[in-house]
Amino acid sequence: MTDLTRIGTAAKTAHRCLAALDGGQKNALLTAVAGAVRQGCEQIVAANRQDMQRAAAGGMSESMLDRLKLDESRVAAMADAVLQVAGLDDPIGRVEDGRTLENGLKMTRVRVPMGVIGIIYEARPNVTLDAAALCLKTSNCVILKGGKEALDSNRAIVACVRGAIEQMGLDPNMVTLIEDTSREVTTQFMKLNGYLDLLIPRGGAGLIRAVVQNATVPVIETGTGNCHIYVEKSADIDMAVRIAQNAKVSRPSVCNAAESFLVDRQVAAEFLPRVAAAMEDPYVQIVGCKETCAILGKRAEPATEQDYDTEFLDYKVSVKVVSGIEEAMEHIARYSTGHSECIVTRDLKAAEIFTAGVDAAAVYVNASTRFTDGGVFGMGAEIGISTQKLHARGPMGLWEMTSYKYIVMGNGQIR
Amino acid sequence: MTDLTRIGTAAKTAHRCLAALDGGQKNALLTAVAGAVRQGCEQIVAANRQDMQRAAAGGMSESMLDRLKLDESRVAAMADAVLQVAGLDDPIGRVEDGRTLENGLKMTRVRVPMGVIGIIYEARPNVTLDAAALCLKTSNCVILKGGKEALDSNRAIVACVRGAIEQMGLDPNMVTLIEDTSREVTTQFMKLNGYLDLLIPRGGAGLIRAVVQNATVPVIETGTGNCHIYVEKSADIDMAVRIAQNAKVSRPSVCNAAESFLVDRQVAAEFLPRVAAAMEDPYVQIVGCKETCAILGKRAEPATEQDYDTEFLDYKVSVKVVSGIEEAMEHIARYSTGHSECIVTRDLKAAEIFTAGVDAAAVYVNASTRFTDGGVFGMGAEIGISTQKLHARGPMGLWEMTSYKYIVMGNGQIR
Numbered sequence: 001m002t003d004l005t006r007i008g009t010a011a012k013t014a015h016r017c018l019a020a021l022d023g024g025q026k027n028a029l030l031t032a033v034a035g036a037v038r039q040g041c042e043q044i045v046a047a048n049r050q051d052m053q054r055a056a057a058g059g060m061s062e063s064m065l066d067r068l069k070l071d072e073s074r075v076a077a078m079a080d081a082v083l084q085v086a087g088l089d090d091p092i093g094r095v096e097d098g099r100t101l102e103n104g105l106k107m108t109r110v111r112v113p114m115g116v117i118g119i120i121y122e123a124r125p126n127v128t129l130d131a132a133a134l135c136l137k138t139s140n141c142v143i144l145k146g147g148k149e150a151l152d153s154n155r156a157i158v159a160c161v162r163g164a165i166e167q168m169g170l171d172p173n174m175v176t177l178i179e180d181t182s183r184e185v186t187t188q189f190m191k192l193n194g195y196l197d198l199l200i201p202r203g204g205a206g207l208i209r210a211v212v213q214n215a216t217v218p219v220i221e222t223g224t225g226n227c228h229i230y231v232e233k234s235a236d237i238d239m240a241v242r243i244a245q246n247a248k249v250s251r252p253s254v255c256n257a258a259e260s261f262l263v264d265r266q267v268a269a270e271f272l273p274r275v276a277a278a279m280e281d282p283y284v285q286i287v288g289c290k291e292t293c294a295i296l297g298k299r300a301e302p303a304t305e306q307d308y309d310t311e312f313l314d315y316k317v318s319v320k321v322v323s324g325i326e327e328a329m330e331h332i333a334r335y336s337t338g339h340s341e342c343i344v345t346r347d348l349k350a351a352e353i354f355t356a357g358v359d360a361a362a363v364y365v366n367a368s369t370r371f372t373d374g375g376v377f378g379m380g381a382e383i384g385i386s387t388q389k390l391h392a393r394g395p396m397g398l399w400e401m402t403s404y405k406y407i408v409m410g411n412g413q414i415r
Numbered sequence: 416m417t418d419l420t421r422i423g424t425a426a427k428t429a430h431r432c433l434a435a436l437d438g439g440q441k442n443a444l445l446t447a448v449a450g451a452v453r454q455g456c457e458q459i460v461a462a463n464r465q466d467m468q469r470a471a472a473g474g475m476s477e478s479m480l481d482r483l484k485l486d487e488s489r490v491a492a493m494a495d496a497v498l499q500v501a502g503l504d505d506p507i508g509r510v511e512d513g514r515t516l517e518n519g520l521k522m523t524r525v526r527v528p529m530g531v532i533g534i535i536y537e538a539r540p541n542v543t544l545d546a547a548a549l550c551l552k553t554s555n556c557v558i559l560k561g562g563k564e565a566l567d568s569n570r571a572i573v574a575c576v577r578g579a580i581e582q583m584g585l586d587p588n589m590v591t592l593i594e595d596t597s598r599e600v601t602t603q604f605m606k607l608n609g610y611l612d613l614l615i616p617r618g619g620a621g622l623i624r625a626v627v628q629n630a631t632v633p634v635i636e637t638g639t640g641n642c643h644i645y646v647e648k649s650a651d652i653d654m655a656v657r658i659a660q661n662a663k664v665s666r667p668s669v670c671n672a673a674e675s676f677l678v679d680r681q682v683a684a685e686f687l688p689r690v691a692a693a694m695e696d697p698y699v700q701i702v703g704c705k706e707t708c709a710i711l712g713k714r715a716e717p718a719t720e721q722d723y724d725t726e727f728l729d730y731k732v733s734v735k736v737v738s739g740i741e742e743a744m745e746h747i748a749r750y751s752t753g754h755s756e757c758i759v760t761r762d763l764k765a766a767e768i769f770t771a772g773v774d775a776a777a778v779y780v781n782a783s784t785r786f787t788d789g790g791v792f793g794m795g796a797e798i799g800i801s802t803q804k805l806h807a808r809g810p811m812g813l814w815e816m817t818s819y820k821y822i823v824m825g826n827g828q829i830r
Contacts, residue, residue, distance in 0.1 A: 012748075016772070099793065105782055107792065114804050115774065193627065197804050212608065216628050218805040239827040246829035333427075355822045357431070359530065367520055367825025376830075377522065377821070378514065389529050389612050389818035390633040391806035403804035406792070407770045410782025412654040414661035415791075 002180035004143075004188050007173075008195025011116045011141040014173035018139050019113065021170075023090040029168055030086035030133055036164035037079040037129060040156065044075050047156035048125065055123070055149050063253065068123045068150055078126050081381070082133040088380040091399045092139045106409040111402050113139035115197040118189060119383075120145045120211060122203040125153035131202075132161050132175045134383050138401040141174045143196070145189055147203075148181035155179065190215035197403075200396075202384050205311060220391060222384035225255035225339035226311045227369045230328045230354070231271050232345035233264035239366060240271055240344040245278040246368045247342065253313050255385060256340050256372040260308060260318045262328045265291070268321045272296055279317065288319035295321075308335050325350055329357050336360055338387045340369035361387060361394035417595035419603050422588075423610025426531045426556040429588035433554050434528060436585075438505040444583055445501035445548055451579035452494040452544060455571065459490050462571035463540065470538070470564050478668070483538045483565055493541050493572075496796070497548040503795040506814045507554045521824040526817050528554035530612040533604060534798075535560045535626060537618040540568035546617075547576050547590045549798050553816040556589045558611070560604050562618075563596035570594065605630035612818075617799050620726060635806060637799035640670035640754035641726045642784045645743045645769070646686050647760035648679035654781060655686055655759040660693040661783045662757065668728050670800060671755050671787040675723060675733045677743045680706070683736045687711055694732065703734035710736075723750050740765055744772050751775055753802045755784035776802060776809035 021029065037044070048070040055068055070078075091111045098108035117140045119131045128144055135142035146154045154177050162172035178185060190199060190211060199219045201211040208221055229247055231240040247258035263271050272295045279286060286296065287303035300319065307318045308331070322328045325343075332341055342364035343354040351365045362372045372394060374382025379397025386392045392400035436444065452459070463485040470483055485493075506526045513523035532555045534546045543559055550557035561569045569592055577587035593600060605614060605626060614634050616626040623636055644662055646655040662673035678686050687710045694701060701711065702718035715734065722733045723746070737743045740758075747756055757779035758769040766780045777787045787809060789797025794812025801807045807815035 019772070101791065101793075105786060112774075112804075213631050218634075218803055220805070236827070242827060242829055250830060351824075357434070359527075360820065362821040362823060364823045365825060367823055367828040368830050370830040371520060371823065371828070372821075376516065378516075388633055389527075390635070393818055394821050403808055405775065406777040406787075406809050408777060408779045408782055408786065409766075410780060412651070412657060413782040413786070414657055415665060415783050415785040 001182070002178065002185050004178070004185065004192055005195065007143060007176050007178065008116070008192050010173040011143055011176055012195060014171040015113075015115055015141045017171040018136070018141055018174050021139070023092070026090065026137060026139065027086040029165065029170065030082055030136060032164040032168055033133065033136070033161050034079040034082040034086075036160040037075065037082065037157065040160040041072055041075045044153065044156040044160070045070055045072060047152040050152040051125075051150050060149065064123060068125065068153075070125055070153055074126070078129045081130060085133040085137050085381050088137065088398055090137065091402050096404060103413050104411065105413055108407050109404050110407055111399075112405050114401060114403050116141045116143065116195060117401065118143045118145065118192070118196045118199040118217070120186070120189065120199065120201045120203070120207065121147065122207060123147035123149035125150045125157060127202055128154045128157045128177070129161070131383060132158070134381060134398065134401060136174060138398050140401060143176050143178060143189070145178045145186060151179065151181060187214055190217065193217050200384055220384070220386050220396070221388045222386055222396070223255045224311055224337045224387055225257065225385075226260065226309070226335055226337045227256060227258045227340045228260045228262055228332050228336065228342065229258045229369070230332070230341070230343045231261065231263040231267060232325060232328075232343055232347060232350045233266040234347040234350065235267065235271075235344040236346060237267065237271055237274065241274045241278050243342065243344055243366070243368050244275050247370055248279070248284060248317050249282055249315070250370055252315055255311070256370050257313070258317070258342070258369055259310070259312050260320070260335070262320050262322050262331060264328075265321050265323055268292075269295055272319070276300070282315060285316040286319060287316070289321055291321035292319045311337065325353055329354065332358055339385065340364065340372040342367065342369050361385065416597070417593065417600050419593070419600065419607055420610065422558060422591050422593065423531065423607050425588040426558055426591055427610060429586040430528075430530055430556045432586040433551070433556055433589050436554070438507070441505065441552060441554065442501040444580065444585070445497055445551060447579040447583055448548065448551070448576050449494040449497040449501075451575040452490065452497065452572065455575040456487055456490045459568065459571040459575070460485055460487060462567040465567040466565050475564065479538060483540065483568075485540055485568060489541070493544045496545060500548040500552050500796050503552065503813055505552065506817050511819060518828050519826065520828050523822050524819050525822055526814075527820050529816060529818050531556045531558060531610060532816065533558045533560065533607070533611045533614040533632070535601070535604065535614065535616045535618075535622065536562065537622060538562035538564035540565045540572060542617055543569045543572045543592070544576070546798060547573070549796060549813065549816060551589060553813050555816060558591050558593060558604070560593045560601060566594065566596060602629055605632065608632050615799055635799070635801050635811070636803040637801055637811075638670045639726055639752045639802055640672065640800075641675065641724070641750055641752045642671060642673045642755045643675045643677055643747050643751065643757065644673045644784070645747070645756070645758045646676065646678040646682060647740060647743075647758055647762060647765050648681040649762040649765065650682060650686075650759040651761060652682060652686055652689065656689045656693050658757065658759055658781070658783050659690050662785055663694070663699060663732050664697055664730070665785055667730055670726070671785050672728070673732070673757070673784055674725070674727050675735070675750070677735050677737050677746060679743075680736050680738055683707070684710055687734070691715070697730060700731040701734060702731070704736055706736035707734045726752065740768055744769065747773055754800065755779065755787040757782065757784050776800065
C-alpha cells in the first residue's frame with residue numbers, strides 16, 4: 001500500500017520552498033504551468049483517450065463520459081484558466097488587522113497559506129489542474145486524489161505541472177497525485193493528521209458524506225445543493241415563473257440549480273400551471289404534493305418524502321403547496337443543504353423574514369439561485385462552494401483557501 | 416441511553432427564538448443570567464461541595480480539585496464575567512462586504528451565528544457559564560458536555576441559566592447540559608451531524624485528540640501549547656532570561672506557557688547557566704540535550720524524544736542547543752503544536768526569517784508567549800485558543816464564534 005506519510009512529508013518539505021516565493025514568482029510559475037499544459041496537450045489527450053476507452057467499456061453514462069472527456073480545446077481552456085488564476089490578487093501576506101497594545105507590543109494579523117491542502121474528487125480531470133493552480137497561487141501545496149476513472153489523464157496533467165515546477169528549479173512535491181486509488185489509501189488520506197491542514201471533497205453527495213464521516217483532518221463540505229424557489233403570495237407570477245425556469249433548467253447538473261418549488265396556496269392555481277408549461281421544453285419531470293397533483297392533473301406525479309430530500313441534478317423537480325412563509329421556511333429548514341435559497345415576493349416584510357430566517361450560504365430575493373458562483377460573486381475563481389458554516393460559506397475563492405497568523409513584535413515584554 | 420437527537424432538535428428549535436433577539440435583548444438576557452447565578456450562588460456552592468467530596472474521595476489531585484472548586488467569590492466572579500460579555504460589541508448582523516453586480520443584483524455579506532455549538536470539556540464548572548454567556552451573546556445555542564466530576568455543579572449553574580431564560584419568556588433550550596456522562600453519549604455527541612454546527616473541545620491533549628479522532632461534525636482544535644523560546648545568537652541575554660523565565664513559570668499550567676528553550680550554540684554557555692539560575696525559585700526541572708547537560712552539569716537531566724514532544728503544563732522545561740536559526744525552526748516545525756513561538760534576537764534578518772517561517776497562531780519577537788490570550792489580543796473574552804488553521808487561529812473571541820451568509824436582492828435576474 002502507498003505510504004501517504006511519505007507523500008505528506010514531501011509536501012510539507014516542498015511547502016517551505018513554495019512559501020518562500022513572492023507573488024511575482026508564483027505568477028511566473030503559474031505561467032510556466034499553463035505553458036507546459038499547452039505543450040503537453042497531445043499527451044494529455046492521448047492519456048485521456050485511455051481513460052475514456054476504459055470508462056466506455058465499463059459502461060459509464062454519457063453525461064459522466066462527457067465530464068471525463070478532454071480534447072484539445074478543453075485542454076487549452078484549462079491552461080487559460082491557469083493564466084486567469086495568475087492574474088488574480090494574491091491574498092498571502094496581506095496585513096488584515098494590527099495595533100499597538102498598551103505595553104508597546106506591536107501586533108499584526110497576516111494572511112498565510114493553509115499549508116498542505118488535500119483535494120478528493122471524482123472523474124473530472126479538469127479539477128486536477130484547476131485545484132493545482134488555485135493552491136499554488138495561494139502558496140498551498142496540494143495532494144490530489146482523483147477518481148480512478150481519470151487516472152491516466154490526471155497523471156499526464158500532473159506530469160506537466162511538476163515538470164514546469166522542476167524546470168524553474170523548485171520542489172515538484174508542491175503538487176502530488178496519489179496514484180493508488182484503492183479504498184484503503186483513500187481512507188488513510190482522510191486521516192492524514194499532521195500533514196493535511198485541510199481536505200476539500202469535490203463531487204457528489206456520496207463522496208461528501210464519506211469524507212465527512214471518515215475524515216479526522218479539517219474538512220470543508222462543498223457543493224450539495226438542494227435549493228428551493230419559494231413563490232410567496234404577493235409574488236410577481238411572471239417573474240416567479242421566469243426565475244423558477246432559469247433556476248431549474250438552465251443547467252440542471254450543477255449545485256446551484258433549483259430542485260424544489262414551494263408556492264403559497266393563494267397563488268398555487270395561477271403559478272403551478274404556468275410553471276408546468278415552462279417545464280415542457282426541455283421537459284422536466286414534476287413530482288408534487290396532493291394539492292400540486294390536484295392542480296396539475298397528470299402532469300405531476302405524487303412526491304415522496306425522499307423526493308423532497310433529493311438533489312436530483314436532473315430534469316426533475318419537486319413541488320409543494322404551502323400555507324405561507326412559515327411553512328415554507330420550515331420545509332426549507334428541514335430539507336435545505338444550506339446552499340442557495342430564493343423567495344419571490346413583492347412584500348418587504350416577507351423578504352426580511354426570509355433573508356433573516358433562512359440558514360443558507362446565499363439567500364436570494366427575486367433572483368435565480370444560479371448566481372451562487374465564485375465568478376459571479378467577484379472571486380475570480382472558486383475551489384468549491386461551502387455548505388458548512390465553519391471557515392467559509394458559499395463560493396470559496398483564493399481568500400477562503402488561506403488562514404492567518406499573529407505576528408507580535410516586542411522589546412522584552414513579559415506578563 | 417440519552418437521545419441526543421432530541422436535545423439537538425430542541426436546540427435547533429430554540430435557535431429560532433434566540434436568532435430573533437436583537438443585541439439589546441441579548442444583553443438583557445445576559446444580565447438576567449448573571450443575576451440568577453448570583454442569586455443561586457448558595458445552591459451552586461452546595462452542589463459543588465457534592466462534586467468536591469466525591470472527587471476528593473476518588474483521589475483527585477490537588478490542582479484538579481482546585482480547578483473544580485467553586486466558592487462564593489468564584490461564583491461572583493463568574494457572574495461578573497457574564498456582565499463583561501454583555502458589554503462587548505455584538506458581531507451578529509454586521510455587514511462585512513457588499514456590492515452591486517453589473518446585472519443590478521445587490522449582494523451583501525452579513526455576520527450570522529453558527530447555530531448550535533457543542534462544547535466538550537473537563538472538570539471545570541466555570542467553563543459552563545463562560546461558554547453559555549459567549550454563545551448567547553453571539554446568538555448561538557449551546558449544548559454543554561462537561562466532565563462527570565463536575566456534574567452537580569454544572570446542573571446547578573445550568574438550572575440558573577435556564578431559569579433566567581424562561582423568566583424572560585424565552586426558550587430555555589438555548590442552553591442545555593448533557594447529564595449523561597457515559598462514553599457512548601459522548602461519542603454520539605461528536606457525531607451529531609445535522610444538529611451541531613461546530614464542536615469545540617476545551618481541555619487536555621487527550622480530550623482534544625479523542626474529539627479530533629472521533630468527531631464527524633466540524634471541530635476546532637484548541638489549546639494544546641508546546642511553545643518554544645528560541646534564543647538566537649545575537650539575543651540580549653538579559654532579555655532572553657527574563658522572557659524565558661516569565662514564559663515558563665508565571666503560570667505553568669496554561670497553554671501559552673513555554674515548554675522548551677532552544678539556544679544557539681554560540682550563546683549557550685552564557686544563557687544556560689543564567690536561565691538555570693532563574694529556574695530555581697520556583698524550582699523548575701530541566702531536561703536537556705547532551706550539550707545542555709554538559710554545560711549545566713547535575714542541574715539538568717538528559718531529555719528524551721518524548722520530552723521534546725510533551726506539553727508539561729508543569730514546573731519542567733526541555734532545553735536544546737542548536738546550530739542556528741535553521742535547526743531551531745526545524746525543531747519547532749517538528750514539535751510545535753502551532754500555538755505560540757518566540758525568538759529572542761537583535762538581528763532583523765533573523766526576526767524576519769522566524770516570523771515568516773514559523774507556522775503558529777502567534778509568533779513573537781522579543782516578548783513572552785504568555786501574551787497569547789483573547790483579553791490581551793483585544794477580544795474581550797475567548798472561548799478557546801485555536802491551534803488549527805481552518806476558520807480561526809489563536810484566541811477565539813465573539814467574532815470567531817460566528818459565520819456569514821450572502822444576501823442577494825434582485826428584481827427578476829436570471830442567468
